[in-house]
Amino acid sequence: MDFPLLAFSVFSTIAILGSLLVIFKKNPVSSAFALVLVFFAFAGLYALLGAHLVAALQILVYAGAIMVLFVFVIMLLNQDEPVHDLEATGVIYRVVSALTVTALGAILVRAVLASKSMTPSGALTDEKIASLGGNMKAISEQLFTDRVFHFELTSFLLLGAIVATVTLAKRKSRGEEGEV
Amino acid sequence: MLAQRKPSLLNRLYLIEVVRGLAITMKNFLFHKKVTLQFPEQRRDYSGRYRGQHYIKSVNGVENCTACMLCPTVCPAECIHIVAGEREDKEKYPIKFEIDSLRCCFCGMCEEACPKDAIKLSNIYEMSQKNRTVYEKDFLLEQRGNK
Amino acid sequence: MSSIETTLMFVKIAIVLMGLLLTVPIMLFVERRGSALMQNRLGPNRMGPFGLFQAACDVVKFIFKEDRAPGHVNRFYYTIAPWIAVIPAFMTFAVIPFAGSLQMDGFEAKFLIANLDVGVLYCFSIASLGVYGIIMAGWASNNKYSLLGSLRSSAQMISYELTLGLSIVGLMMVFQSVNLGEIAAAQGETLIQLGPIAVPKWGVFIQPLGFVLFLVSMFAETNRLPFDLPEGESELIAGYHLEYGSMRFALFMMAEFVNMAVASGLITTLFFGGWQLLPGMGFLATQVEQLGILPAGGWVQVLFQGLSFVMKVAFFMWFFVWVRWTLPRFRFDQLMNLGWKVLFPLGLVNVLVTGLLIYKGVL
Structure with a gap:
């Protein structure tokens, strides 16, 4: 082997x-x-x-x-x-979860069967990456030139999440102050 | 409430203070006199009035003690145990003279009370033992630490 | 891969492993005597000349102590936690170059174990796994002080890893690489010529702010004073390793010292020219080369490069000890304030300024 x-x-x-x-x-x-x-x-x-x-x-x-x-x-x-008592949960709950798991499993099996080979494929082959100067350089080039819009979009998403978290935390602490 | 004092910007920057602290430790590391006393070789000088291990003073091999029982009476820790007896020449003397060294608080009252200058506290301070020790008469008569 | 290359590989691994294992008793000794001398004491000086064999005695003591786990611990995690702390510490050194390269027949021998192009990122990622040893130990000990220690440790690691990463971004931008071998090699150039003294292009001269940030966050990452809150013996008794004894405790200690060695190696490689010769070493190397005792072909250079590296690392190891016995411990809120409100913004500013300088063509 x-x-x-x-x-x-x-x-x-x-x-x-x-x-x-x-x-x-x-x-x-x-x-x-x-x-x-x-x-x-x-x-x-x-x-x-x-x-x-x-x-x-x-x-x-x-x-x-x-x-x-x-x-x-x-x-x-x-x-x-x-709590790990499965008996306590309702029938509907169990049926729904079983269906979800089956559907997810089917998608997974379909995806595996549909892929032609298990080796990586695409525009960036090993030789291409080596010619670009390694993984790091290849990804950075892509990220900050062609995909810069997606990159910035992701950062906006994260910024939104941070603002939401701060708002939630602030509101809660103000409420506690009001109670006191 | 404590007074809130805002330190200057330089102090709050902290870095300069850190460097000064490092300089102080380095100075101590390199130049400062070390205070450690390397015990078995070097010894600290104690005062002559230091109260350490007990002994019974003897003259020509005969103890000064007449078993008058003043020291067990005055002893606050009640650690002295004397059994009195009579010698051939009708002299009173201690058959047994025991000091429980674990009970003794080294206050020196026995030394003060003794009319015959018999029981004394020496300068010896290394008194560690391997078992719970009662100083017997023979041990006390060895004139250990007699000045 | 030729057989020489394979042999060289094993030799390199052996050198690094032996070096790291040797640092543990040496640092044990340095820490004990160094701390004593700084506090105007003498420290352990009975075993051998200057107490040099004290470390060996400590090791023997650790080995022969009874290895006993308390009854209330989670056995599985309690047992593996010290190993999880110590193994990443040893793994991290793989990408740190300890000497330059040497042209041998047919190939170029590089004196680092793994020449990964992710370089320093590998270091950080493996080092970040070490915290699991601490977390596991604290949690498995089933003791409130230990748990508090591991909670502090995880919060501290997350907070300071950000600064750690940010502080070297500027450096990566200047040297255009994350490969530690390339960074070390690039620092051999001359930055400015000040009369007879050539100031080398070391990271610390290009990125002074980055260096300070990196140094501070490295102290936090290695859990050394002033950031040893997970241990905090005055508040948490001994924190995460409270329930550990004998060899298991020794493993935690080993992890701490090896982490220190790795941190010093990283500081040296990133900011102090790595294996680049120290001033005066070049002259010495040529002198030794002329003596002709050692085989020709650059081996003398490599030897002196290794020596320079070891000396630089040793200085920073000493610096760790030095700082430990100088500064008091931070309070937890002070630690968080420093990490998030001071160091993190400074790291961002550093990246910005470096970018501007590179754009203007200064760097």
Whole structure:
């Protein structure tokens, strides 16, 4: 067995097992740690595809920042005994969730079957990237020239989110002051 | 309420103060006299009136003590235990003289009370022992630390 | 890959690993004696000359201590947490070059383990994983002080990682690269000639503000004083490693020291010319080369480059210790204020000013 295939098998196994752990672990903190494992495995898969920048950003942003925030929030919340009693939920709830999961699974299977090969394809082949001077340069060039509109649009979206958060937080604190 | 004093911009910048602090620690590191006393080799000089381990003064191998019981009476910690006896020459003497070193508070009252200048506190301060120690008469008579 | 290349690979990994492992006892000694001397004490000076073997005694003590976990901990996470703290610390050094390159028969030997084009981003991403060790330890210990420590740690990491990233953006803009090897090589050029002294194009001369920001956030990232709030022994006893003893505690300590080494390596590589020779080293290198003891072909240069790198890193390691015994700990709100209201905007300003200067053609 050659090295990429071996590495792929290892990382994908970790990713799948980690995802299962995320769902089936009863403790939210354990789930969060399992999710970090999944992100790490994903980063490994990206690195195998030669997308080192995406791999680094995956770990830096998702595993290193967002999940730390998640764990922070979970630990701060004083959670009671988690509710895992499926019997308590209604029939409609169960039917709807089953249907949703089936539909999502069908879409996933369809997508996998429709893709012709498992290797990356598109305008940016490995040789093209190398000629552009590496992942970093290739992505940066694209991001700040052709895709600058999308880039700015995303930043507006984030700005909107920040403004909304600040507004919500401010309103709540003012309400508390009023009560006092 | 505490007075709110706004520090100057330079102080709030913090960096200059940090550098000054670093300079102070470096000065201490390099030049300042170290205060550590390297104990077994170097010793601190204690006053001659320091009250350390006890001993019973003896003259020509005979203890000064006449078992008058003044020291156990005055002892606030009640750590002295004396059993009196009679010598051949009808002299009163202590058969047993025990000091419970764990109870003793080293106040020196026994030394003050003694009319015969028998019980004394020496300058010895290394008194660590491996077990709970009661100083026996023989031990006290060894004239340890006699000045 | 030729066999020489493979051998060289293993040699490089061995050098880096041994170097990092060696820093732990050395720093243990430096920290104990350094702190003592700064506080006008003498420190441990009984074992061997100047107490040099004290570190070995400490290590032996750690190994032979009873390894006992308290009954109330979450066993699985409690056990793996120290490893999660220590492994990323060792991994990070892979992209830091410790000497220049050498033309060997057929290929160019680069003295860094992995020449990734994402370079410094790899460093940051792996280093950011180290915080999970702290979080896990605090949470699995099932102790309120430990949990508070790990909460503080996660908040601190998120806040200061932003500044850390921003502070080197200016540097990336100047050197047009994130590859640490390229950045180190680019710093060999001369910035300005001041009479007989040639000021090299080191990051610290081009990006002084960036350097200060990077230094401060590195202190926060390595959990060293004045930012050691996760530990905070006066408030949280020992914070996240409160319930740890013997080798497991030693692993946390090791992670801290290796993180310090990595931080010093990064500061050196980004802002102090990396393996570029220190002033006077070039003269020494030519002298040694003329002696002809060592094999020709640039090996002497490489050796002195490595020596320069080690000396620079050692200085910054010392600087970490020096600062630790100088500054008091921040309060938590002060820490957050400094991070978000001072350092972060300054980082943005730095990027803006650097951009303008590059646009004007100054840099």
